[in-house]
Amino acid sequence: MAENTPILQTVDVNHSFGMVVAADNLNVTIDSGEMIGIVGANGSGKTTFLNLITGYITPNSGRVLLMGQDITGLPPRSVTKLGVARSFQIPQLYTSMTVLEGMLLSLAAAAGEAGSFWEPIHRGTWKSEGLATLESFGLDAYADRNVGELPEGSRKLLDIALSFALKPKLLLMDEPTSGVSVEDKFQVMDTLVKVLQQSDITAIFVEHDMEVIERYSERVLVFGTGRVIADGAPEQVLASPEVKETVLGHV
Amino acid sequence: MTLATIILFDSLSYAATLFLLSVGLTVVFGVLRILNVSHGGIYALGAYMGTWLALWVLEIGLPPVMTYPALFLGALIIGFTVGPIIERLLLRRIYGSDMHIQLLLTYSILLILDDSMKLIWGMQPMFVSEPYALLGRFSVAGIIYPWYDFMLVGVSVVFGGALVWLVRGTRYGKLMVSVINDREISLAIGINVNLIFTVAFTIGALAAALGGAFIAPKIAVVPQFALEVVVLAFAVIAIGGMGSIEGAVLGSLIVSLARALAVHLAPEFDLVMIYLIMILVLAFRPQGLFGEVEFRKI
Amino acid sequence: MNLLTFPRAALVASALLVLTPLFVPGWIIFIITKALFLSIAVMGVAVLLRGGLLTFGHALYYATGAYAVGFSVKWLGIHELLLLIPLGALAGLAMAALVGLIMARYREVFFAMLNLAFSMMLFGALLKFYNITGGSDGLTIGTATLFGAELEPDSFGFYYFSLAIVGIVSFVVCRFMASPLGYFLRALHDNEIRMEYSGVAVRQVVYKTYLLAGTLGGVSGVLAAFAIGHIVPEDAFWIQSGEFVFVALLGGFGGVPGPLMGALVFEFIQTYASKYFPLAWQMTLGIIMLVVILFQPGGLWAIYKKVEQRLGRKGKGDEDG
Numbered sequence: 001m002a003e004n005t006p007i008l009q010t011v012d013v014n015h016s017f018g019m020v021v022a023a024d025n026l027n028v029t030i031d032s033g034e035m036i037g038i039v040g041a042n043g044s045g046k047t048t049f050l051n052l053i054t055g056y057i058t059p060n061s062g063r064v065l066l067m068g069q070d071i072t073g074l075p076p077r078s079v080t081k082l083g084v085a086r087s088f089q090i091p092q093l094y095t096s097m098t099v100l101e102g103m104l105l106s107l108a109a110a111a112g113e114a115g116s117f118w119e120p121i122h123r124g125t126w127k128s129e130g131l132a133t134l135e136s137f138g139l140d141a142y143a144d145r146n147v148g149e150l151p152e153g154s155r156k157l158l159d160i161a162l163s164f165a166l167k168p169k170l171l172l173m174d175e176p177t178s179g180v181s182v183e184d185k186f187q188v189m190d191t192l193v194k195v196l197q198q199s200d201i202t203a204i205f206v207e208h209d210m211e212v213i214e215r216y217s218e219r220v221l222v223f224g225t226g227r228v229i230a231d232g233a234p235e236q237v238l239a240s241p242e243v244k245e246t247v248l249g250h251v
Numbered sequence: 252m253t254l255a256t257i258i259l260f261d262s263l264s265y266a267a268t269l270f271l272l273s274v275g276l277t278v279v280f281g282v283l284r285i286l287n288v289s290h291g292g293i294y295a296l297g298a299y300m301g302t303w304l305a306l307w308v309l310e311i312g313l314p315p316v317m318t319y320p321a322l323f324l325g326a327l328i329i330g331f332t333v334g335p336i337i338e339r340l341l342l343r344r345i346y347g348s349d350m351h352i353q354l355l356l357t358y359s360i361l362l363i364l365d366d367s368m369k370l371i372w373g374m375q376p377m378f379v380s381e382p383y384a385l386l387g388r389f390s391v392a393g394i395i396y397p398w399y400d401f402m403l404v405g406v407s408v409v410f411g412g413a414l415v416w417l418v419r420g421t422r423y424g425k426l427m428v429s430v431i432n433d434r435e436i437s438l439a440i441g442i443n444v445n446l447i448f449t450v451a452f453t454i455g456a457l458a459a460a461l462g463g464a465f466i467a468p469k470i471a472v473v474p475q476f477a478l479e480v481v482v483l484a485f486a487v488i489a490i491g492g493m494g495s496i497e498g499a500v501l502g503s504l505i506v507s508l509a510r511a512l513a514v515h516l517a518p519e520f521d522l523v524m525i526y527l528i529m530i531l532v533l534a535f536r537p538q539g540l541f542g543e544v545e546f547r548k549i
Numbered sequence: 550m551n552l553l554t555f556p557r558a559a560l561v562a563s564a565l566l567v568l569t570p571l572f573v574p575g576w577i578i579f580i581i582t583k584a585l586f587l588s589i590a591v592m593g594v595a596v597l598l599r600g601g602l603l604t605f606g607h608a609l610y611y612a613t614g615a616y617a618v619g620f621s622v623k624w625l626g627i628h629e630l631l632l633l634i635p636l637g638a639l640a641g642l643a644m645a646a647l648v649g650l651i652m653a654r655y656r657e658v659f660f661a662m663l664n665l666a667f668s669m670m671l672f673g674a675l676l677k678f679y680n681i682t683g684g685s686d687g688l689t690i691g692t693a694t695l696f697g698a699e700l701e702p703d704s705f706g707f708y709y710f711s712l713a714i715v716g717i718v719s720f721v722v723c724r725f726m727a728s729p730l731g732y733f734l735r736a737l738h739d740n741e742i743r744m745e746y747s748g749v750a751v752r753q754v755v756y757k758t759y760l761l762a763g764t765l766g767g768v769s770g771v772l773a774a775f776a777i778g779h780i781v782p783e784d785a786f787w788i789q790s791g792e793f794v795f796v797a798l799l800g801g802f803g804g805v806p807g808p809l810m811g812a813l814v815f816e817f818i819q820t821y822a823s824k825y826f827p828l829a830w831q832m833t834l835g836i837i838m839l840v841v842i843l844f845q846p847g848g849l850w851a852i853y854k855k856v857e858q859r860l861g862r863k864g865k866g867d868e869d870g
């Protein structure tokens with residue numbers, strides 16, 4: 001991979017659900033190491049964007065390039081193996097297991113051992129690594145508790161931690177602070193950003209909360225009816241009246 | 252030429268019986284999203300009750316033509332009692348549960364129903380031939396066919412048409428469709444979802460019982476045939492698309508054609524043929540021919 | 550010294566299984582023998598259920614193992630268990646490898662009913678091709694041999710051999726359930742999307758588990774064939790599959806202990822119920838199933854775990870076996 005190859009690129013991506021245009025000629029380029037926030041009104045195509053670049057949906061036309069490689073049409077499983085990980089609006093957790101066991105599963109998957117059926121999953125190396133990751137996310141106290149016992153903010157963090165444990169190059173987060181109380185919001189984001197900065201990850205997070213976007217992103221993409229209608233530094237983009245009207249509904 | 256005609260006639264009459272067997276199962280799946288394994292038991296109960304009433308009608312000296320309403324009445328009795336009882340007493344408790352719990356529940360109801368028939372009517376086959384014999388036969392290309400089989404085709408068409416009208420044309424039907432598409436919104440706007448479920452299940456039960464009652468004069472009613480028919484019904488609706496009435500029609504035609512071909516050309520394969528077709532169709536189109544793919548939103 | 554908490558309870562149970570035959574009459578030994586090989590097939594069903602996959606057609610593998618024995622006896626004259634157990638396992642594995650290619654694509658209703666369809670196809674074939682299979686008469690086989698010595702079905706030898714096989718199988722199942730694959734199997738029930746987004750080939754998880762289940766069914770069929778002495782197409786019939794499912798539900802899906810407990814209870818109930826009310830045997834099963842589903846879906850294993858918890862020690866999560 002050449003040094004200047006962007007980590008993610010969408011080329012003329014178009015997708016509609018029947019009459020609804022979810023992606024309209026998207027040409028987005030994201031460079032390695034960036035910390036990107038995505039905003040937009042409901043239905044503007046933000047989650048669809050995540051679904052398109054991870055292969056959950058195959059675009060009607062256009063291509064998706066990951067580190068220069070064409071990944072259009074590959075399923076999420078393959079895209080994940082190529083270095084993309086994702087967390088969800090509604091946290092996708094392993095509901096019958098403990099927090100640590102969830103981490104062990106991510107680590108086993110990352111090690112390519114999902115199909116191994118003889119050696120136990122509870123092994124020293126993975127356990128310590130799992131606990132260390134949980135610690136950096138502030139979740140180590142819950143290690144042996146069942147996933148169902150976690151408060152909402154922690155569930156979101158766990159969702160992200162599970163994705164992070166896959167050691168991705170690109171981490172996508174869908175509304176990391178939605179459902180989190182106002183007091184905890186910044187704590188969650190501070191923890192998250194600290195972990196991200198310590199590793200060499202490119203991060204994209206979709207958010208509704210303008211404060212979070214302003215504070216934590218280096219670059220903002222504004223979505224509207226499937227198109228990117230603004231792209232730049234948060235101070236400029238969020239100050240524009242057009243953006244305010246589209247996203248917030250008022251000037 | 253004659254062989255082809257025979258195969259065609261055979262398939263048509265068998266398709267009618269398959270349709271009457273499976274349409275109730277597909278309707279229940281469409282609305283409640285549950286595969287009602289006890290469907291076979293209700294079908295068999297309809298056959299037993301219908302036959303028993305028809306035999307009683309003859310015993311008390313009424314003219315044989317009264318066996319038809321007897322069959323019909325037997326089916327109605329079963330449909331309107333067993334249907335609501337199963338739904339309200341048992342099914343309702345497991346609506347949110349895992350699919351395999353729902354399957355196991357309906358399976359256990361089937362086992363109970365199957366033995367109930369043994370206990371009530373005994374192990375000896377019961378047979379009422381009058382409804383069948385009364386209509387007589389006709390001859391086509393030198394082969395003799397009973398009119399009853401073709402009456403069944405007529406009954407299926409009427410029945411299928413009635414169901415389609417019920418679902419698309421009436422208020423209840425439209426409510427059912429709305430419940431299928433979005434339960435939460437339906438609840439929110441005040442639709443009595445519980446009632447809809449009971450109605451839908453009862454319709455399915457009625458369909459099953461009617462199917463059983465009308466098939467009874469062609470065969471001798473014996474215990475244990477309940478689950479075999481469920482597998483057959485499942486094959487038909489899996490091929491046609493679960494939840495689709497048109498799918499049940501198409502599935503019945505395809506399965507019966509396959510079986511007719513096997514019976515006349517390669518008899519050892521007649522049982523195997525049906526499942527083979529099901530596996531082939533599902534291998535290429537997992538949701539069935541008229542089925543819809545459910546897209547999971549994340 | 551609490552004998553009911555898990556690791557100790559397992560030791561106690563094993564000791565009981567080893568020692569009981571020395572103190573009870575032959576007919577009870579035979580009931581337990583039947584429970585032992587039944588539990589092997591049920592372990593296959595229970596493992597799949599742990600991943601949320603219900604199969605109504607496991608008799609396919611049971612019959613495959615049984616008929617593998619039948620053909621070996623009929624065409625090769627082999628009665629030796631040491632050869633036939635691996636053969637049955639391989640036959641089950643091969644059948645599962647084939648059928649699994651299609652099955653791994655499905656879940657829920659389709660998984661349950663397609664398995665049923667396959668098993669009914671085998672039933673139909675076994676019935677119709679009577680020149681090879683003996684049709685509805687089936688195949689009669691003689692007594693099993695172990696290292697050449699004959700083992701009558703109700704003998705100590707047959708019992709302890711079955712127990713040894715159950716021991717080996719239990720060990721395999723336990724390692725499986727403790728491995729990454731075993732955990733991904735549980736994850737399958739919880740959240741397939743998260744699995745996909747971890748780079749895991751979900752279909753592979755289903756397929757490999759299915760292979761294990763099929764192998765177990767085949768092994769069970771071998772022991773059953775010799776215990777009963779007669780192999781019939783009904784071994785592939787839905788009633789047989791239903792029995793496996795019933796026992797899995799009754800015992801609970803605790804890997805190894807659930808199926809064992811369920812099988813023991815089942816065999817004892819069956820011995821008495823089929824004698825006293827043969828016409829209502831299915832109804833009895835149906836009613837018990839209803840009661841279990843509505844009031845304790847986790848089965849006997851879940852009841853045991855509750856008892857264990859109440860005795861003060863915390864249950865060790867999901868450490869199966």
